[in-house]
Amino acid sequence: MSANRWFATGNYFTTYREEQRIFSTHLDRLVFCLFLTAFFVWPFFIDLSTKYMLVLDNILIAVIAVYGLNLVLGFGGLISVGHAAFVGVGAYTVASLAGVIGEQHMLITHGWPLMIIGAGLMGAIFGLIVGLPALRLRHLYLLMATLSFQMIFEWTIGFLNFFNQGQFIYVGRVHWLTGEVGRNEHYLFWYYVLLVTVVICGFGVRNLLRTRYGRSLVAVRDNDRAADAMGMHPGLAKVFAFGLAGFFAGIAGAMQAYLDRGAGFETFTLHESIQYLAMTIVGGMGQLTGCFFGPAAIEILDLQMEHLAEWAGHILPSALDLATGLRPLSFGLVIVLFLMFEPRGIANWWRILRTYLKLWPFRY
Amino acid sequence: MPNLKVSDVTLTFGGLHALSGVNMDVKAGLITSIIGPNGAGKTSLLNCISGFYHPTSGEIHYNGQRLTKSSPHQVSKIGIARAFQNLELFRGLSVLDNLMLARHQNLSYGLLHALAFFGKASRVEAENREHVEKIIDFMELEAYRKQTVGNLSYGVQKSVEVARALTLAPQMILLDEPMAGMNIEEKEDMVRFIFDIKNEWEITVILVEHDLGVVMDISDQIYVLDFGEVIGSGDAEQVASNPKVIEAYIGEE
Numbered sequence: 001m002s003a004n005r006w007f008a009t010g011n012y013f014t015t016y017r018e019e020q021r022i023f024s025t026h027l028d029r030l031v032f033c034l035f036l037t038a039f040f041v042w043p044f045f046i047d048l049s050t051k052y053m054l055v056l057d058n059i060l061i062a063v064i065a066v067y068g069l070n071l072v073l074g075f076g077g078l079i080s081v082g083h084a085a086f087v088g089v090g091a092y093t094v095a096s097l098a099g100v101i102g103e104q105h106m107l108i109t110h111g112w113p114l115m116i117i118g119a120g121l122m123g124a125i126f127g128l129i130v131g132l133p134a135l136r137l138r139h140l141y142l143l144m145a146t147l148s149f150q151m152i153f154e155w156t157i158g159f160l161n162f163f164n165q166g167q168f169i170y171v172g173r174v175h176w177l178t179g180e181v182g183r184n185e186h187y188l189f190w191y192y193v194l195l196v197t198v199v200i201c202g203f204g205v206r207n208l209l210r211t212r213y214g215r216s217l218v219a220v221r222d223n224d225r226a227a228d229a230m231g232m233h234p235g236l237a238k239v240f241a242f243g244l245a246g247f248f249a250g251i252a253g254a255m256q257a258y259l260d261r262g263a264g265f266e267t268f269t270l271h272e273s274i275q276y277l278a279m280t281i282v283g284g285m286g287q288l289t290g291c292f293f294g295p296a297a298i299e300i301l302d303l304q305m306e307h308l309a310e311w312a313g314h315i316l317p318s319a320l321d322l323a324t325g326l327r328p329l330s331f332g333l334v335i336v337l338f339l340m341f342e343p344r345g346i347a348n349w350w351r352i353l354r355t356y357l358k359l360w361p362f363r364y
Numbered sequence: 365m366p367n368l369k370v371s372d373v374t375l376t377f378g379g380l381h382a383l384s385g386v387n388m389d390v391k392a393g394l395i396t397s398i399i400g401p402n403g404a405g406k407t408s409l410l411n412c413i414s415g416f417y418h419p420t421s422g423e424i425h426y427n428g429q430r431l432t433k434s435s436p437h438q439v440s441k442i443g444i445a446r447a448f449q450n451l452e453l454f455r456g457l458s459v460l461d462n463l464m465l466a467r468h469q470n471l472s473y474g475l476l477h478a479l480a481f482f483g484k485a486s487r488v489e490a491e492n493r494e495h496v497e498k499i500i501d502f503m504e505l506e507a508y509r510k511q512t513v514g515n516l517s518y519g520v521q522k523s524v525e526v527a528r529a530l531t532l533a534p535q536m537i538l539l540d541e542p543m544a545g546m547n548i549e550e551k552e553d554m555v556r557f558i559f560d561i562k563n564e565w566e567i568t569v570i571l572v573e574h575d576l577g578v579v580m581d582i583s584d585q586i587y588v589l590d591f592g593e594v595i596g597s598g599d600a601e602q603v604a605s606n607p608k609v610i611e612a613y614i615g616e617e
Contacts, residue, residue, distance in 0.1 A: 016490040016497075020481075207481035211489065212471040214478075219454050219465050226452035228436040229414060229445075231469040231532065286456075 053187040057259055060194035061252050062295035066279050067205050068248030074285035076241035077221030078134055082146040083276040085153035086246045088268030089126045090119035090253025095169040095263035103172040112174045116254040123250020124243045131242025135235040150270055157265040166265030171257050190259050217241050278335050284345025293346035305330045367392050373422035375408055382408040383592045395562055395569045397579045400589035406572045410538050414446040415439040445534035447525045449541045455514035459524055462513055466531035467492040503527040519550040536568040543575055
């Protein structure tokens, strides 16, 4: 190993374990840690309005959900249009339990970390079951299978009394070391919880991708015949991918339920599924960094479209329909444009920027 | 000694007989070649052995173990590796990752270890990396280690295909036209590799190849297929003088 682990510019590995490192120099790691610290520290200096705090929280929830979708779609090459339903499974695990044992029960208010993990496991179970058709189906047919799960979910929630027929089921406020988290700190509190979860899950996914589990997903995407000959069960890998996707979606859903202080069925419709797809595609399929760029880009786009629609409503009060149609239109447009001009998503711009900056100011 | 016994294997697709009553006995430690005109059923036979197809009738045994109904990942666990004719590599991955994928069964850590990448996972990955590096060294792929397979030239991809099969640490390796589309130098290299696989690594080789010169030179045992039937077998001289084989290749006078 080179003497200088701060500014090493080449490959100085002497053991294979050194090569496994995520950060090849201390400088890389320092920059990453500073970047992360900034995310934790800024709320002490800047006072963001509740509206924008909510947007931030929603972005982080979407990041966790998109981890799952990216594993299935980007790395596993299996299309899923039922992702919002998996998120819904997580949310309704918390919400329906709150409905049964009471929204102020200790388990809900104090045991929320357990509830979140439990919701993740519930999502994973549903993921494994819905993934079963992936043993036989591919491409368009798999899309239909996952779509049918989305439909079954919506109808089940909408018609069963147990789920309050899709109307809002309340979840109590959570408790932290300092007591109940009040109205004022609610969004800030969940911002921190979400941030920690995003970081932990992010490292989990990163690690998974450099081990046999992640590699088997990519193998199945690239060539499942060869994957079979290499001694892995392609069907198992596919079902496993769906299980993982369900797990991350379940966690995201549980946190959504806590953040919204309850669950209603309109948060988990097909429209949201398409939104998750858009986030994955825009962020960059098969790229971990895409999981961060996609949700941020789409949520901000959504916010801007809302402003635009409001503005349009003021100027042309008669064209209210046009204004409401702007949001779905913008999604569709963004997906199509990205698939046409940058199928590797924003993550690719990030990659290009990084390689450019590495050599800057030299050209080659 | 391990050996492979194909007895009376018939494979039909509807009315088409891809293989009919094929008998084959592959002895351990030798290079056994399967030759025959296009469409003779060579690849079908390999597919039957490696479990992609299941014979309509007949049996395949390896060391007394029945392979007839096994799936490909079971066959690869028993110790029979396969290199494909039409490059079935993982195109989006680097050469290194392609080979690491072949170590899948040997990576014996659990999901939790993998999530944390701590202790066992890290150690096992490093150990297997070392094994992969041996294969890279043997197949002379050092220069391409970190390159994406899809971007490599055809000849190199063929080598990666063979290397990947070797990485499985098999007792027997099935090579489906490893020299197709290669120039003379690449062919010479490949022949050297095949000899080393047999002699140094002591792996039994089953070779499907169209280049008869190469086949006659390096094979210990040759089977000739035509229209799904074995029309001749034996060593190079016996096969070359077999009138049926001459007829199949050159035609009647």
